[in-house]
Amino acid sequence: MNNNTENKPRTKMVLGKTNIVSSDIVFKSKYFFIKRVEFERNGKKFVREIEERTPVVLIVPYTENFEIYLEKQYRTTYMKEITELVAGQIDPQEDVQEAAKRELKEETGLEAAVWKKVATWHISSNIFQTIHVFFATKLTKGEHKLEEDEIIETIKVPLEEALKKIQEGEITVGSHVAALLLFDKMKREGKL
Secondary structure (H helix, E strand, C coil): CCCCCCCCCCCCCCCCCEEEEEEEEEEECCCEEEEEEEEEECCEEEEEEEEEECCEEEEEEECCCCEEEEEEEEECCCCEEEEECEEEECCCCCCHHHHHHHHHHHHHCEEEEEEEEEEEEECCCCEECEEEEEEEEEEEECCCCCCCCCCEEEEEEEHHHHHHHHHCCCCCCHHHHHHHHHHHHHHHCCCC
């Protein structure tokens, strides 16, 4: 008789219903806030601090030859220049695609005739933020309108070079890496 139980669960996990007992904002800034939330689940109470961030758009602008527009931008968080995709906050009450169009024009001066929303992601399992991912093409160049604290250099590179920048550790922001890998996959599958 085979007594192999490796593929069988050892205990059954019951998530139960979780209720919010109380919730208070303990810190608020322009782009995020932190809530102290008391929960009750299965008769037990517990407290968590939850960070909620403003939703963002993330754009992969590309040419008919699959050249990708990237940005080089100094990020004070890391105290260095970061290579990344076009991204930005969605204003309150702003349509998601309109936010993507606005951010693309503000940061690069580009406008796209063709837009495709390809994904909606969460930044983390521990931070509440939604990322709306767009691919944009049929690009025309105009003037950009950077915010007063932004210094952005826009570069255009072949897709293969963008992927190489991921492997070499030049592009390191997780959602940007994921968006470029998704773009590459969809291109190889003929879905672009």
